[in-house]
């Protein structure tokens with residue numbers, strides 16, 4: 001209860017609000033593959049070959065670890081990060097998951113992680129009259145969660161409601177002491193959304209070029225060679 005104009009009014013306490021947000025965004029968790037990942041798992045030597053990719057990976061790794069170290073300041077400045085590379089398998093999901101894990105471990109931050117598709121689909125699932133969760137309740141949680149990690153932004157087909165929901169969420173987050181971390185396969189200016197959304201993302205997050213080289217492919221080739229070798233020799 002707080003006093004306002006001589007009257008006692010009830011306010012939701014922080015921890016209750018935190019719990020409500022967590023429950024509503026229960027689906028939005030870091031993938032099992034990356035739930036233990038840390039920034040030191042983001043390797044460079046032997047994983048990227050092109051010089052430009054090595055340089056970009058070094059910038060990604062350094063900015064990720066400095067971001068975690070200076071999280072309080074970044075939160076006050078309402079700034080997140082936007083990692084982008086056209087190339088699939090270049091380590092974007094690993095990197096944003098590792099940042100999320102470290103923010104949880106070091107600051108007990110409230111972190112929720114979803115692909116843009118999962119988030120929009122979860123919102124659409126609330127349209128059903130059988131849904132326990134109301135659309136505005138889920139959107140409210142996405143607006144207020146301390147750290148929202150949106151993976152694969154811009155990869156989904158834009159539907160009639162996409163711009164409205166993203167605008168609603170980002171327009172709130174841009175003004176609050178919360179941060180949003182993105183990964184995408186395109187630059188902000190090339191996202192398939194309205195300008196008013198793209199300009200907000202530009203304001204909310206620092207764009208960082210991720211390597212244009214597929215570690216997934218390199219690892220697969222290495223593994224397949226090893227297996228073929230062992231099949232032929234062993």
Ligand SMILES: Nc1ncnc2c1ncn2[C@@H]1O[C@H](COP(=O)(O)OP(=O)(O)OP(=O)(O)O)[C@@H](O)[C@H]1O
Nearest residue numbers: 041042043047087088089090091092093094215216
């Ligand atoms: N720098 C790295 N160090 C160690 N492993 C890496 C690195 N980059 C990628 N990987 C591994 O390669 C695989 C693909 O990485 P990840 O899923 O993060 O790529 P992505 O850029 O998100 O790809 P996509 O665009 O397909 O979503 C994962 O198994 C990941 O662990």
Ligand SMILES: [Mg+2]
Nearest residue numbers: 092093151152
């Ligand atoms: Mg990914």
